[in-house]
Amino acid sequence: MSKEANRVAVIGAGIIGIAVASCLQRDGHEVLVIDPDEPGRGASFGNAGLFGTSSVVPMSMPGVLRQLPGWLSDPLGPLAVRWTYLPFLAGWLARYVAAGRPERVERQARALRDMLGRAVDTLAPLVAAAGATAIFHRNGSLFVYRSVEDFARDRRAWDLRARHGVAWEALDAAGLTRVEPGLSSNCAHGVLVRSNGHTSDPHALVTHLARHLVAQGVVFHRAAATGFALDGARLRAVRTRQGEIDADAAVVAAGAFSRPLAAELGDRVPLETERGYHIVIRDPEIVPRLPVADQAGKFMATPMAAGLRLAGTVEFAGLGAPPNWQRSRILLRQARALFPALSEHYPEERLSLWMGHRPALPDSLPVIGRSRRSPDVLYAFGHGHVGMASSGMTGMVLADLVAGRPPTIDIAPFRAGRFA
Numbered sequence: 001m002s003k004e005a006n007r008v009a010v011i012g013a014g015i016i017g018i019a020v021a022s023c024l025q026r027d028g029h030e031v032l033v034i035d036p037d038e039p040g041r042g043a044s045f046g047n048a049g050l051f052g053t054s055s056v057v058p059m060s061m062p063g064v065l066r067q068l069p070g071w072l073s074d075p076l077g078p079l080a081v082r083w084t085y086l087p088f089l090a091g092w093l094a095r096y097v098a099a100g101r102p103e104r105v106e107r108q109a110r111a112l113r114d115m116l117g118r119a120v121d122t123l124a125p126l127v128a129a130a131g132a133t134a135i136f137h138r139n140g141s142l143f144v145y146r147s148v149e150d151f152a153r154d155r156r157a158w159d160l161r162a163r164h165g166v167a168w169e170a171l172d173a174a175g176l177t178r179v180e181p182g183l184s185s186n187c188a189h190g191v192l193v194r195s196n197g198h199t200s201d202p203h204a205l206v207t208h209l210a211r212h213l214v215a216q217g218v219v220f221h222r223a224a225a226t227g228f229a230l231d232g233a234r235l236r237a238v239r240t241r242q243g244e245i246d247a248d249a250a251v252v253a254a255g256a257f258s259r260p261l262a263a264e265l266g267d268r269v270p271l272e273t274e275r276g277y278h279i280v281i282r283d284p285e286i287v288p289r290l291p292v293a294d295q296a297g298k299f300m301a302t303p304m305a306a307g308l309r310l311a312g313t314v315e316f317a318g319l320g321a322p323p324n325w326q327r328s329r330i331l332l333r334q335a336r337a338l339f340p341a342l343s344e345h346y347p348e349e350r351l352s353l354w355m356g357h358r359p360a361l362p363d364s365l366p367v368i369g370r371s372r373r374s375p376d377v378l379y380a381f382g383h384g385h386v387g388m389a390s391s392g393m394t395g396m397v398l399a400d401l402v403a404g405r406p407p408t409i410d411i412a413p414f415r416a417g418r419f420a
């Protein structure tokens with residue numbers, strides 16, 4: 001950046017915007033955050049809370065085309081499409097399938113490794129500065145399979161992780177129950193990843209970081225950004241519904257809502273939303289010690305401050321469609337197969353249901369870098385299934401870019417123009 005960026009506007013107060021704001025503030029910039037909502041009310045509110053150093057496997061893998069019809073024909077399976085939405089999704093799905101080609105998977109995994117390898121270590125200092133270490137845990141996570149054959153079918157993904165520096169330990173049924181005694185005896189095989197971490201309250205984590213920013217003098221504007229006021233290529237202000245906010249630089253971190261802001265800057269990115277759901281059981285009969293990923297049901301059971309959170313599934317229905325709460329409830333049924341001690345029925349007052357919009361690009365990589373039209377406007381959105389885990393590294397990279405320092409990782413795979 002050729003002019004000194006003193007006043008930096010961060011658009012979006014999810015985990016990504018707040019981590020970026022934290023790193024910019026640490027660098028001594030005057031930082032302001034723009035969001036029409038309170039911090040952490042978007043996708044960052046109700047996710048599974050995993051800081052997955054092992055999440056280097058892209059969503060689209062070789063063979064995805066064979067699996068898609070089965071997934072799509074089951075409305076309560078791990079992946080669902082509202083049929084009325086399919087015409088809007090066709091182009092994205094084609095790119096998604098193409099992203100599953102072996103050579104592309106290898107490149108995407110390398111980029112994800114750079115982003116996620118230090119997931120826990122990059123966030124830890126921000127969490128410590130914000131006084132939130134009580135909800136930040138670094139004790140690993142567990143992946144569970146119903147049979148050794150299921151694990152063998154997923155072996156390609158674990159080999160990919162190993163090739164990209166993820167250390168994992170295979171566990172047999174006895175090993176699994178030693179780690180998590182409440183698991184069903186039907187869980188025949190598991191994997192322990194010690195380098196993973198989690199938060200027991202994703203929303204509180206964002207709130208703590210945001211409060212710390214306020215204490216450091218960062219100003220939060222309750223407004224929706226609508227565009228940018230440029231003098232030639234230079235940024236003068238961020239436009240909002242309430243008027244212009246002067247800024248020398250801006251970072252677009254509006255999650256699944258970032259697409260129109262990027263389009264105004266000449267970057268047409270195929271940003272979709274992969275809607276996900278959770279259900280939280282208050283005072284559950286069993287709380288695992290670690291987050292447990294059910295590889296069959298494609299959901300995560302995470303020990304949270306509020307109870308046991310079951311979170312996951314993917315639904316394509318766009319930003320505006322109402323939630324289908326059946327998708328939350330199906331998680332409960334699946335979790336009983338994992339933890340037999342859970343009840344068959346819970347009174348509604350012990351349950352809370354949630355739906356959130358994952359911001360997703362078809363190649364499972366975020367968009368990070370400068371906009372086409374202005375070097376002063378940068379992007380940090382589209383983190384898909386790994387926004388919590390990649391927030392620390394994203395914050396560091398954005399701080400480097402704003403300061404004009406070379407980032408510590410290769411950000412070429414994340415450029416907005418890769419879809420042109």
Ligand SMILES: Cc1cc2nc3c(=O)[nH]c(=O)nc-3n(C[C@H](O)[C@H](O)[C@H](O)COP(=O)(O)OP(=O)(O)OC[C@H]3O[C@@H](n4cnc5c(N)ncnc54)[C@H](O)[C@@H]3O)c2cc1C
Pocket residue numbers: 011012013014015016017034035036037038039040041042043044045046047048049050051052223224225226253254255256257258275276277278300311312313355356357358359381382383384385386387388389390
């Ligand atoms: C069910 C589920 C489980 C998940 N589990 C995990 C997990 O275990 N680990 C993990 O790493 N990730 C997980 N994720 C993904 C993770 O939640 C997201 O990647 C992450 O929260 C995205 O953060 P974000 O800040 O980009 O977006 P958000 O948290 O959605 O924040 C975007 C913000 O931008 C604001 N905004 C929107 N439009 C504007 C505008 N025009 N102007 C200003 N502000 C605007 C919104 O109000 C919002 O506050 C999960 C997601 C889901 C749905």
